Amino acid sequence: NAGVTQTPKFQVLKTGQSMTLQCAQDMNHNSMYWYRQDPGMGLRLIYYSASEGTTDKGEVPNGYNVSRLNKREFSLRLESAAPSQTSVYFCASSGEQFFGPGTRLTVL
């Protein structure tokens, strides 16, 4: 039982590059979430998925897209990375928020 897993753990991108952050949970939860954490800002919700097949915008969705591939997997895509997207990204599942270990992303 791995809980919530995220890949990669670290990533450096150049401005304009694209990438997908992967998240998977093995707890059979319906809800999954993507957050970003910036210094002094706490966690801010980017997108969430209440159930398989549905996704909705959170507080800061601009510049991101998501896919709920199945009940287990919820991916976050940056189509054209910008320095403002330098952050730590967390995936979480269920209402009680079991978190993945995070991805530290730097955009140069």
Added chain:
Amino acid sequence: AQKITQTQPGMFVQEKEAVTLDCTYDTSDQSYGLFWYKQPSSGEMIFLIYQGSYDEQNATEGRYSLNFQKARKSANLVISASQLGDSAMYFCAMREGMGGSYIPTFGRGTSLIVHP
């Protein structure tokens, strides 16, 4: 207006003493949930404790308790008998129901340092 307010950017406590971390919230929903999380320097987010808006008793989990005062809209975390390993960032969060989905909102956090 912020939905979750943590007014203490930093707190210091002596080892073995108790400490209270403040959290106030703002919602017009009758049904909501309140959470506390710990984030040590290693970066992971650790769920500590949960309080539902209809729970009449304060939640407790080991050395953690949540002092829930509904009329004041406060949900303070109390850590008893602080340990050096309690040094971390602590985040208060609220979950409101919206059309069957739960939308969580986090505060900006309080940094706790436990002195020996």
